[in-house]
Amino acid sequence: MKDKTKTLWEKQDQHKGDRWRLFQAVNAALPARHVLYAGSYVDVAPSFVYDDVTYADMDKRAAAFFADNEGVRQIICDHGGNVGGRFVFAHGDYRSLDLEPESFDLLISLYAGFISEPCGHFLRIGGHLLVNSSHGDAALAALDPRFKLKAVVTSANGRYRVTDQNLDGYMVPKKEQTITRESLMKSARGIAYTKSPFAYMFERVL
Template identity: 35%
Template structure:
């Protein structure tokens, strides 16, 4: 195992915050077996809880990192929480380009743009979109008839009640989708969550 690669990953999660509990919570709740992570950079934590993950990123740092796939797989095998062998794949491309992959159970969207829209065709009907609203991805999903809001996540706890209180602007103002897409920035709603869970319904 190339320890430099593992140190790079550990330094990265120390910088961005470790999302392991977030991924574990979602994987356990919805029995996730396959996932894609567009705009993943080098966050390989999902593979500790999900047997098959495809990471997608065209950033040169991510491309270089995933060239050490054998070391990454060895690290995951030592730290994963499932019995089957880990299947880890990497696509060094723009996730807005067509993805020639099988449909998956989960799309992970974390601070990487409109992932839920771009990769929607790769999600199974009934599959889950895990996203935040840093760039407005959750807002777009909320106004997309293909998705249904089923829960929010706060402090790695899934909450399924009172979902109608989310995505409401002050004074009942409507969401300007065109402006949202242009600015690529989440809106300040009266009630917000750290992450949102949507189910693909059609």
């Protein structure tokens, strides 16, 4: 493993095992085979859980990280991932990915901007979008007729839980406001909701 690969991963994984626990919880609740992580940077944690992950990011550091194939595979192996699993990195803007439509079971959008809209067509019908409220992408997904809220991911004491109970109590703004695609794109900020889970799980229905 190259020193730079190790350094980048250690910084990414500064809260040891946090993302590993996240994806374990998500997969236990809603299993997936083919995963797309747009705006991944160097977060290779999905490969600790899933056997087939496509990562995409335009950051040059991410490109250098994934170019160290043996080093990345060692990180995956060290965390219990399938040593024979498949991971692919696409270096570029996730808004122009050359991928097969409806070919993924899970689309991940965490802290990387508006991913649900340009990448949503890569999800199969019945597939799921894991998205947090950062940059407003969860709110954007809630407006998108292709998606329906399926569950939320809560976090407490470093443990994650996926639940589909009382979903009507989520995504309720703290203050009365009109939320539109245009307002979200302009502000590029999340909406302040009365309840704030770590992330949301939407199912692609259209």
